[in-house]
Amino acid sequence: xxxxxxxxxxLPAVARRRRLPPVAWVLPIYAFLFLFIVFPLWRLxxxxxxxxxxxxxxxxxxxxxxxxxxxxxxxxxxxxxxxxVLGCAVIGFLAAFLLVRYDFPGRALFSYLTMLPIIMPxxxxxxxxVFILGRAGxxxxxxxxxxxxxxxxxxxxxxxxxxxxxxxxxxxxxTLNVVDGLSKVDASLEEAAEAAGARGLRKVLDITIPLVxxxxxxxxxxxxxxxxxxxxxPLVVGVQNLIASQAYLNIVQFVDRRLFKMGxxxxxxxxxxAIVFLVVARRVVAMxxxxxxxxxxxxxxxxxxxxxxxxxxxxxxxxxxxxxxxLGVALAAFGRAWSLTPFPTRFTLAHLDAVLHLTPIYVIxxxxxxALAVAIILAVGVPLGWVLARSTVPGRGLMDAIVTxxxxxxxTAIGIAYIRAFHFPLPLVGVVLSRLWIxxxxxxxxxxxxxxxxxxxxxxxxxxRSMEEAAAxxxxxxxxxxxxxxxxxxxxxVLAGALFSLMFALQEAAAxxxxxxxxxxxxxxxxxxxxxxxxxGQAAALGFVLILLCAATLYAVYRLTGAxxxxxxxxxxx
Amino acid sequence: xxxxxxxxxxxxxxxxxxAGVSVTITDGEFFTLLGPxxxxxxxxxxxxxxxxxxxxxxxxxxxxxxxxxxxxxxxxGIVFQNYALWPHxxxxxxxxxxLRLRRVPPxxxxxxxxxxxxxxxLQGLGDRTPGQLSGGQQQRVAxxxxxxxxxxxxxxxxxxxxxxxxxxxxxxxxxxRLQQELRITTVYVTHDQEEAMVLSDRIAVMDRGRILQxxxxxxxxxxxxxxxxxDFIGTNNLIAGTVTASRDGQVVVETPAGPxxxxxxxxxxxxxxxxxxxxxxxxxxxxxxxGPLDVTLAGRVVLSQYLGNVVRxxxxxxxxxxxxxxxxxxxRHRLLAPGAEATVGFAATSALVFPEDRQS
Numbered sequence: 047x048x049x050x051x052x053x054x055x056x057l058p059a060v061a062r063r064r065r066l067p068p069v070a071w072v073l074p075i076y077a078f079l080f081l082f083i084v085f086p087l088w089r090l091x092x093x094x095x096x097x098x099x100x101x102x103x104x105x106x107x108x109x110x111x112x113x114x115x116x117x118x119x120x121x122x123x124x125x126x127x128x129x130x131v132l133g134c135a136v137i138g139f140l141a142a143f144l145l146v147r148y149d150f151p152g153r154a155l156f157s158y159l160t161m162l163p164i165i166m167p168x169x170x171x172x173x174x175x176v177f178i179l180g181r182a183g184x185x186x187x188x189x190x191x192x193x194x195x196x197x198x199x200x201x202x203x204x205x206x207x208x209x210x211x212x213x214x215x216x217x218x219x220x221t222l223n224v225v226d227g228l229s230k231v232d233a234s235l236e237e238a239a240e241a242a243g244a245r246g247l248r249k250v251l252d253i254t255i256p257l258v259x260x261x262x263x264x265x266x267x268x269x270x271x272x273x274x275x276x277x278x279x280p281l282v283v284g285v286q287n288l289i290a291s292q293a294y295l296n297i298v299q300f301v302d303r304r305l306f307k308m309g310x311x312x313x314x315x316x317x318x319x320a321i322v323f324l325v326v327a328r329r330v331v332a333m334x335x336x337x338x339x340x341x342x343x344x345x346x347x348x349x350x351x352x353x354x355x356x357x358x359x360x361x362x363x364x365x366x367x368x369x370x371x372x373l374g375v376a377l378a379a380f381g382r383a384w385s386l387t388p389f390p391t392r393f394t395l396a397h398l399d400a401v402l403h404l405t406p407i408y409v410i411x412x413x414x415x416x417a418l419a420v421a422i423i424l425a426v427g428v429p430l431g432w433v434l435a436r437s438t439v440p441g442r443g444l445m446d447a448i449v450t451x452x453x454x455x456x457x458t459a460i461g462i463a464y465i466r467a468f469h470f471p472l473p474l475v476g477v478v479l480s481r482l483w484i485x486x487x488x489x490x491x492x493x494x495x496x497x498x499x500x501x502x503x504x505x506x507x508x509x510x511r512s513m514e515e516a517a518a519x520x521x522x523x524x525x526x527x528x529x530x531x532x533x534x535x536x537x538x539x540v541l542a543g544a545l546f547s548l549m550f551a552l553q554e555a556a557a558x559x560x561x562x563x564x565x566x567x568x569x570x571x572x573x574x575x576x577x578x579x580x581x582x583g584q585a586a587a588l589g590f591v592l593i594l595l596c597a598a599t600l601y602a603v604y605r606l607t608g609a610x611x612x613x614x615x616x617x618x619x620x
Numbered sequence: 621x622x623x624x625x626x627x628x629x630x631x632x633x634x635x636x637x638x639a640g641v642s643v644t645i646t647d648g649e650f651f652t653l654l655g656p657x658x659x660x661x662x663x664x665x666x667x668x669x670x671x672x673x674x675x676x677x678x679x680x681x682x683x684x685x686x687x688x689x690x691x692x693x694x695x696x697g698i699v700f701q702n703y704a705l706w707p708h709x710x711x712x713x714x715x716x717x718x719l720r721l722r723r724v725p726p727x728x729x730x731x732x733x734x735x736x737x738x739x740x741x742l743q744g745l746g747d748r749t750p751g752q753l754s755g756g757q758q759q760r761v762a763x764x765x766x767x768x769x770x771x772x773x774x775x776x777x778x779x780x781x782x783x784x785x786x787x788x789x790x791x792x793x794x795x796x797r798l799q800q801e802l803r804i805t806t807v808y809v810t811h812d813q814e815e816a817m818v819l820s821d822r823i824a825v826m827d828r829g830r831i832l833q834x835x836x837x838x839x840x841x842x843x844x845x846x847x848x849x850x851d852f853i854g855t856n857n858l859i860a861g862t863v864t865a866s867r868d869g870q871v872v873v874e875t876p877a878g879p880x881x882x883x884x885x886x887x888x889x890x891x892x893x894x895x896x897x898x899x900x901x902x903x904x905x906x907x908x909x910x911g912p913l914d915v916t917l918a919g920r921v922v923l924s925q926y927l928g929n930v931v932r933x934x935x936x937x938x939x940x941x942x943x944x945x946x947x948x949x950x951x952r953h954r955l956l957a958p959g960a961e962a963t964v965g966f967a968a969t970s971a972l973v974f975p976e977d978r979q980s
Contacts, residue, residue, distance in 0.1 A: 241766075
């Protein structure tokens with residue numbers, strides 16, 4: 047017979063610890079969210095409906111609504127944002143469907159590359175497009191020199207240029223969400239449709255598309271808000287008649303109080319829109335989100351005949367367009383006195399030298415603010431992710447809503463809100479935050495925190511609770527369990543989220559442009575001011591460095607996670 | 621309608637999921653494909669459904685060749701293991717979908733869907749979404765969706781495996797009742813031999829892409845053709861040894877538990893390796909036996925499980941071999957405690973002897 051497994055010598059008892067009530071852990075997080083998100087937003091909304099003397103009034107709202115100029119601008123913005131969503135939906139759906147369902151030459155490579163446009167800030171993207179497609183850009187010069195075209199073709203100046211730059215930048219957000227949805231569709235759902243008699247397009251329309259709609263909607267609302275609120279991109283190609291551009295121009299001028307107020311009203315409008323969209327998206331997604339467990343993925347079908355050529359050609363075209371700006375930025379960054387020729391005739395390191403050695407402040411500031419922002423994000427976001435996934439403290443739902451709101455809240459709105467909220471001495475401490483450099487990393491941290499929170503949350507959901515319960519059952523305290531069991535199992539996911547936060551902090555081109563004071567300039571500020579003042583070589587050089595930094599960050603994410611991160615980009619909720 | 625597979629081969633890369641399957645399922649029959657996971661039973665079902673095209677061999681429905689015909693044109697109804705109800709449609713819409721695609725007039729759709737929902741006991745639940753239904757109800761919707769198109773063949777892929785035991789037993793009887801009412805040719809896939817025995821007119825036992833035996837539940841239980849089937853269907857004591865003598869269709873096998881005798885199933889020359897299979901209910905305690913026993917085994921009780929209608933003993937015999945012994949209706953039986961010595965035996969006609977399967 048078998049001997050007893052362990053002898054009966056009693057073990058020393060596990061020490062009992064005094065425990066803080068869980069709410070105590072959460073209080074600093076509450077405070078952070080309140081002070082840096084809820085309070086500024088409240089200030090923004092309050093300022094939009096009150097005079098400088100603190101009288102409540104709807105006068106400014108009425109002024110805004112009645113002003114034909116703003117009506118026009120609002121309409122333009124909606125058209126541009128709507129057009130961006132439409133364009134992204136067509137390309138994003140098509141790309142996702144082809145990548146998930148079919149096999150063709152280069153599929154794996156394309157699937158990596160479709161993700162890449164996200165690493166380029168739209169501000170840099172449109173600048174790059176101008177170098178290639180602008181009036182004196184490569185394409186027009188070639189057309190005029192070799193095809194005898196008299197006047198340059200306007201590919202880029204105007205709304206169509208804004209649309210092109212935005213679609214090329216944002217379509218991966220839709221692709222990611224749809225890929226995520228498609229890979230969750232169980233094969234038998236479509237087979238059941240086939241058995242019922244639905245084939246081809248019928249099956250896709252009736253079964254497949256409705257099943258991926260929730261993912262699509264959460265991606266599409268995000269794209270709409272981001273496109274709606276971007277002011278820097280349109281200004282680069284001279285489009286001022288958009289609501290976001292007006293908000294920026296109104297806020298940065300110090301002459302006209304009324305215009306300034308209009309800027310605030312627009313900021314409030316953007317914030318309100320983000321909130322409304324979020325609620326709607328959540329409703330729709332909750333109504334239509336199906337807890338489907340995929341037993342068996344739909345098999346990937348090899349493409350045959352002409353499709354084997356057509357599909358890679360489609361990806362090549364889209365990606366070539368998406369990568370044109372990179373080429374433009376690189377050429378301009380190293381070109382010397384580039385004009386009137388398709389490509390620079392002489393090359394130089396002077397621009398790069400200028401932004402890295404002579405005035406390295408842009409690069410240094412960007413790295414400094416972003417690194418600090420990530421530190422703040424890790425300190426607040428990881429505990430927050432844990433609270434959302436694991437605890438039952440009161441206010442969890444609200445915190446979750448705030449995190450998702452921040453994801454959808456345009457940088458323009460947050461920037462304006464911070465200008466208003468932190469322009470006065472804070473109660474109790476008496477500091478004017480908007481005059482301290484810490485405001486830069488703070489605003490970046492707030493803006494980019496959701497990626498880390500969501501990544502932590504997702505990693506924790508994948509980690510079965512019993513792992514932690516097992517640790518507790520053998521005597522580990524809460525913190526011990528977290529350090530010994532939880533952290534080793536989720537750090538990859540958390541780090542991937544933090545790197546995303548870092549990448550988007552590096553790219554921030556709205557809140558920081560609104561908030562910087564002399565000496566705090568970031569790379570995007572530098573690009574914007576260099577470009578709009580005509581110092582194009584240095585703008586391009588900064589853009590080039592920024593792209594390299596973002597690419598390196600994204601590469602690190604890929605190495606960590608493979609490429610499955612669709613859930614990070616969506617307004618539909620964690 | 622008759623379903624006939626002839627020498628069907630289906631490969632997935634290097635794996636032969638079907639290695640030459642031939643079977644004829646007669647009209648109105650409840651036919652079950654039974655086997656362990658990976659044996660090729662689901663592949664066979666999906667070849668009949670038309671989701672897979674065979675790499676070789678033919679599929680006929682009556683006399684029509686079905687190779688290459690898409691599922692919707694075969695006149696099949698299929699129920700998937702995970703039900704595969706479309707979550708974005710209501711119960712009614714799920715069932716009506718196939719009719720809508722066939723452009724059936726709306727009034728006729730309504731009539732048919734409601735009749736079918738009633739048939740499966742779901743009247744009044746048409747407005748629910750699948751997410752609001754229990755597992756058993758979802759299963760009924762899946763069955764309704766398969767039946768509403770009046771299929772000529774009903775295909776069920778482990779339809780009960782995700783349900784708890786009670787619901788499973790009830791749905792099992794209902795599926796059988798429906799099938800009897802409709803007299804529809806039905807192919808059922810399961811790995812649960814009890815389910816197969818209860819439901820089927822005939823069962824095909826599959827392993828490694830081949831059909832090992834086709835027969836009625838009684839055939840398979842009482843006359844298994846191979847060691848695999850003897851082991852897979854019901855419970856059997858399997859004792860390996862070497863054949864020492866052979867006479868009148870019976871062989872004597874020398875085993876660590878002593879010499880055993882049974883009916884030879886297959887070529888068993890003296891000196892060859894063999895396995896004796898004897899079911900627990902055929903083993904009786906010597907002191908309770910009505911007459912002399914052909915074969916006896918002495919041993920010691922190591923475990924006794926009282927189940928009410930039966931007592932199951934684990935008896936350790938010579939060579940450390942443990943045999944299961946079932947005593948039915950144990951009211952007149954004096955229970956043996958673990959450690960007690962006991963001698964059991966069986967009639968040589970109740971034991972089967974198979975050549976040892978070299979593969980396992």
